[in-house]
Amino acid sequence: MARPRLNWTAEPWSDDEPLECVMVVPETRDTATFIFRAPSGAWFDYQPGQFVTLDLPVDPAKGARGNIQRTYTISSSPSRPLSISVTVKAQATSIGTRWMLDHLQPGMRIKAFGPGGIFSFHRHPARKYLFISAGSGITPMMSMTTWAWDQAQDTDIVFVHAARRPSDIIFRERLEQFASRVPGLQVRLTVEEPEPFRTWTGYQGRLNSLMLGLMAPDYLDREVFCCGPEPFMQAVRDMLVALGYDMDRYHQESFGAPVATESEAPVIDDVAPDQDARAQVVFTASGVTAACAETDTVLAVAKRAGLNIPSGCTFGLCGTCKIRKTAGEVHMVHNGGISDEDIAEGWILACCSNPMGRIAVEV
Template identity: 65%
Template sequence: MNLAMALATEPNATDPGLWTDDEPLECCSVVPEAPDTATISFVAPSGAQFRYRPGQFLTLELPVPGGPVWRTYTISSSPSRPMGVSLTVKAQPGSIGTRWMLDHLRPGMRLRAKGPSGTFALRPDARDKYLFLSAGSGVTPSVSMTTYLFDRGTGIDVVLVTCAKRPAELVCRRTLELMASRVPSIKLHFIVEQEDPFDVWTGYRGRLNQIMLGAIAPDYLDRHVYCCGPEPFMKAVRDMLIALGFDMSRYFQESFTAPVHDEGEAPAIDDFVPDPSHEAEVVFSASGVTAGCDETDTILHVAKGAGLNIPSGCTFGVCGTCKVRKLSGEVHMVHSGGISEEDIAEGYILACCSRPIGNVSLDV
């Protein structure tokens, strides 16, 4: 039986060769990855093998002071390497369970576990073009998926982007670099917000935006996107893809803070999607001009159509040249760093990447 067939077959609970959650996991290694982050590997004491889909998770019982707690972690290893299973965990501020794992879990110790579970996973027979987007420890499902594709060895087309505050906090960096160095069709990109002292960083700086995405993966419209990270990161990714006209039926996500066991648990995503059938109106109060439009038009486009000149440059929300003050109404703005949070709080928008929702009045 080949790997794809094995992954597609449901585990047989009576087969002693396959691990089930009736058996504990035994820790076999703890490898530091980044500050407050480690990859912890387990084996089955019986020697049983593990079967799961890349992207799924396990739930561990952790014997913390005050009583045991259950915590869920995405599997960072690949089912193509079935003799063990690995979890890459990061302790957030105030963490209890993960903090205990980093401080106390050592090889030879055993833990109860449930799973594997989860719907955020590659199909076992997939032959798609992928774009994996992650932030922080949300990279773990991307590591599992990329390792699986790497081990399969055929039809690999992966662009992987992972974001962190600084280079030292990039999780599983060496693992990803090793695979990308062996398979040219695995394209790896790191984005950091700031550099580490006394080190040289030659990659992307800032936050993922439309300009970066176009440079990193020019064919992003043809790819299946898998995204994992904090909700603000995933919301920014969704807004960006929607603004770029991406087919969101090929977008999949899971937060590293709340993996879902089945489709029924998945939180509803209520993003604003501009609709050309919805009418809108823009009032340029200083010019005494009112122009009708729809929700897919940008303020800059509406202004030009009305014969008004709003100075502009990049038209991608980077340069900030088209910043104008909104007097009333709501817009949907997806910018690429060309406006500060302070300006937004004071009512300013970028005309090139803002679309009107209903009636909007501007100081233009």
């Protein structure tokens, strides 16, 4: 099929016209970027960070009845308006994305709706930004960063991204190329594990408050945009709250359910310690019960009660103060000193655990 000729007098694209796939770019082992143009030569007008909904003719044998609609963040920038791109990552339960990776080829046309969404730094102008993403949550951040690059703006961006392995980092080469040309973009990458037989010189481990302080020492002064799986964003929110960040300057977008309007935005009502709320810690092995505030740590309460819990770093890194909780709930924001398996079995780190009401610990 012939490529559409560029029409410099064309109108902006509207979703009355289908999109034509013109290129497929592999990004990682399970991720690809699909580049579309309008057959009429229309150009694309949107805010960096917004999304588009694709109408996909999925095979009914895959469990779908007719076409299905899937929403993807636009990974390209409106500063490059002659095409529009989405970058998709296959998940274990993917249907639409799996179809795109297996079947969508240049020359094919599909129906699309949008663009839309409220997740854009155009809506929240600031002097300095902190982008935090994981997995394919990097796509809106890439759109916003490309806009800043193309506009030659004097924007100060710290771009933090978390991935499982270095080979899973989407857009790594492009980000590093951007950062090597402008002083205002700092790229900070962390992986859970390095590749076998390959050197990794970046950060390693899950993103935590200690890492964040090294990556962006002035994080309290930055407007934060976050996108990724909900557990990742929850951990980021907990971390920022514990660090005293002004959460009115925090903005997030789940790549599972992008938000179209302010009225659709979910209310973030995270549980956080309240200095005016009373709590109680029962030290079962010592027979001591101590009253405290929710903002007190279990370690601090124990020390005031004359009890000794061995400790080291006091900020959730070394794991020395690990104790077992037998009742109640705590709010714990740690820096990697305890595993998910230990947490599931009832262990906590006393130095960074706040009692939410009445709790009991084996001390």
